[in-house]
Amino acid sequence: MRVHISLDEDLVREIDELTGPRGRSAFIEEAVRRAVDQERRWRLMRSAIGSIADEGHPWDEDVARWVHDSRRADERRVG
Secondary structure, three states: OOOOOOOOHHHHHHHHHHHOHHHHHHHHHHHHHHHHHHHHHHHHHHHHOOOOOOOOOOOOOOHHHHHHHHHHHOOOOOO
């Protein structure tokens, strides 16, 4: 789909220096894809805030010990 957007001249010049004028659209498309993916991830993380209780977990007393023991209990662990 063709979309008309406006960009600062200096920014377009920098993009062209990196990609050449023929690579401009692909570069911008990839940059927008990354930005959309990042925004989607941030929204997902923000939506998860508060979904786990603040206390009452097996790791509350000693997180390092819980991680250590959990790793040792994993049958797939090597060594």
